[in-house]
Amino acid sequence: MTTGAWIAIAAALAVLLVVLVVGSVLYRRRRISLKAPDTPQIATEKDRSGGYRAGTGFSFSEGSTATAPPREPAPAPRPPAPTPAPTPEVVPPAKPTTTPDEVIPAPEKPADTDSVITPEPVVAPEPVVAYEPVVAPETVVAPEPVVTPEPAAPSVPALDEIAPTEGRLDRLRGRLSRSQSAVGKSLLGLLGGGDLDEDSWEEVEDTLLIADLGSATTTKVVTALREQMAARSVRTEADARALLREVLVAELRPELDRSIRALPHDDHPAVLLVVGVNGTGKTTTTGKLARVLVADGRRVLLGAADTFRAAAADQLQTWAERVGAEVVRGKEAADPAAVAFDAVSKGIENGVDAVLIDTAGRLHTKTGLMDELGKVKRVIEKKASVDDVLLVLDATIGQNGLAQARVFAEVVDITGVVLTKLDGTAKGGIVFQVQHELGVPVKLVGLGEGADDLAPFEPGAFVDALLG
Numbered sequence: 001m002t003t004g005a006w007i008a009i010a011a012a013l014a015v016l017l018v019v020l021v022v023g024s025v026l027y028r029r030r031r032i033s034l035k036a037p038d039t040p041q042i043a044t045e046k047d048r049s050g051g052y053r054a055g056t057g058f059s060f061s062e063g064s065t066a067t068a069p070p071r072e073p074a075p076a077p078r079p080p081a082p083t084p085a086p087t088p089e090v091v092p093p094a095k096p097t098t099t100p101d102e103v104i105p106a107p108e109k110p111a112d113t114d115s116v117i118t119p120e121p122v123v124a125p126e127p128v129v130a131y132e133p134v135v136a137p138e139t140v141v142a143p144e145p146v147v148t149p150e151p152a153a154p155s156v157p158a159l160d161e162i163a164p165t166e167g168r169l170d171r172l173r174g175r176l177s178r179s180q181s182a183v184g185k186s187l188l189g190l191l192g193g194g195d196l197d198e199d200s201w202e203e204v205e206d207t208l209l210i211a212d213l214g215s216a217t218t219t220k221v222v223t224a225l226r227e228q229m230a231a232r233s234v235r236t237e238a239d240a241r242a243l244l245r246e247v248l249v250a251e252l253r254p255e256l257d258r259s260i261r262a263l264p265h266d267d268h269p270a271v272l273l274v275v276g277v278n279g280t281g282k283t284t285t286t287g288k289l290a291r292v293l294v295a296d297g298r299r300v301l302l303g304a305a306d307t308f309r310a311a312a313a314d315q316l317q318t319w320a321e322r323v324g325a326e327v328v329r330g331k332e333a334a335d336p337a338a339v340a341f342d343a344v345s346k347g348i349e350n351g352v353d354a355v356l357i358d359t360a361g362r363l364h365t366k367t368g369l370m371d372e373l374g375k376v377k378r379v380i381e382k383k384a385s386v387d388d389v390l391l392v393l394d395a396t397i398g399q400n401g402l403a404q405a406r407v408f409a410e411v412v413d414i415t416g417v418v419l420t421k422l423d424g425t426a427k428g429g430i431v432f433q434v435q436h437e438l439g440v441p442v443k444l445v446g447l448g449e450g451a452d453d454l455a456p457f458e459p460g461a462f463v464d465a466l467l468g
């Protein structure tokens with residue numbers, strides 16, 4: 001072969017190489033990625049509510065009220081009370097326990113239930129004195145002339161490493177699938193075969209009911225499935241899966257705003273109230289949420305307004321110490337409203353971004369709960385608006401959880417639900433019912449006892465886990 005021929009071959013090869021490279025680049029650009037874009041992009045992405053996604057599916061926003069309510073006027077001298085109240089006269093200013101609210105409830109209390117379960121003196125305004133702000137080092141100044149200049153070495157606990165908030169749901173997805181996928185498998189088994197007879201439709205219905213979707217949602221889902229199966233030709237399991245996914249996701253109302261309203265306002269922190277029956281995971285959830293916020297660079301203060309059980313406040317304090325958050329707590333049986341008020345005051349004073357308040361949820365009587373929670377909220381609102389009221393529900397208790405939800409929803413305006421212990425139940429269908437009944441979104445899900453086993457709730461990912 002001549003030199004000319006060699007040159008021609010080399011040139012042709014070079015051209016081919018260029019075409020291949022250009023082609024490959026264009027192909028990559030056009031390919032549709034099923035993955036969410038990489039985090040750096042999302043991290044600062046603004047959403048319409050003015051919040052942002054924390055690169056993880058955890059979405060935070062600012063509550064709608066941008067300013068604190070006007071400061072309450074100086075507390076009026078206490079009106080002569082019908083019951084003698086031999087309290088110390090020195091009452092710290094602006095403490096809520098002297099509000100008229102306190103005097104009112106006594107008559108309607110069913111004495112029998114209260115006396116059994118509530119050891120706290122309802123009328124005694126002395127909780128203010130009992131209140132003991134843990135964070136305020138100024139209160140320690142009181143001791144006089146210290147002879148021993150012992151620097152009372154504050155034990156600085158080592159701070160925890162917080163698991164990245166990014167990709168939480170992906171990492172915890174396995175737990176969800178493990179507990180939920182049996183439901184999906186049996187549904188897909190039934191629908192995958194194509195035309196279904198009445199018996200099979202009944203089985204579909206039963207499966208949905210057993211998974212705790214509730215009768216209203218089950219009827220809607222079955223109707224939609226029947227219509228769509230007739231309209232489209234569903235022949236394979238893949239077709240059935242796609243249809244089932246579509247119907248279930250739509251039923252979970254993906255359009256609902258699931259952002260946690262934990263972003264600060266211009267002049268005061270965001271205030272979040274965590275409510276729910278004891279044992280549902282309130283304190284754990286408050287601690288886990290604090291971790292997510294701290295990991296996101298936020299300053300957080302935790303208010304232990306669950307003063308019924310001293311251990312609950314200890315538990316919350318431990319959560320706070322592990323991530324370097326501040327905590328305000330009261331003595332056992334102190335007035336929860338006073339503690340909540342002080343927590344918010346301290347949060348404003350210290351310029352934190354979010355104040356999370358853990359409350360007690362003794363469901364002894366609805367009146368008792370209503371008095372307590374209602375008062376906590378009213379008293380906080382003398383200082384700042386409550387941005388999010390998160391109801392914590394234990395997914396493992398199914399219908400009972402729903403009954404609890406109804407009671408709480410009557411007492412306070414719930415703005416979001418946290419469904420805990422979803423890792424331990426196959427009845428994740430309760431998500432549908434809770435949203436349907438309360439009309440508020442499930443915002444977070446607890447997927448384990450670990451400190452970082454909290455994930456944002458996403459309808460698509462949840463249904464994927466359900467379908468296995």
Ligand SMILES: Nc1nc2c(ncn2[C@@H]2O[C@H](COP(=O)(O)OP(=O)(O)OP(=O)(O)O)[C@@H](O)[C@H]2O)c(=O)[nH]1
Nearest residue numbers: 278279280281282283284312420421446447448449
């Ligand atoms: N498996 C699992 N356990 C959880 C989850 N969330 C909380 N728990 C456990 O539930 C138990 C109760 O949690 P708490 O946070 O103490 O519940 P609480 O509602 O605050 O109850 P009190 O402290 O009595 O007010 C603890 O053992 C938690 O570890 C979860 O998502 N999954």
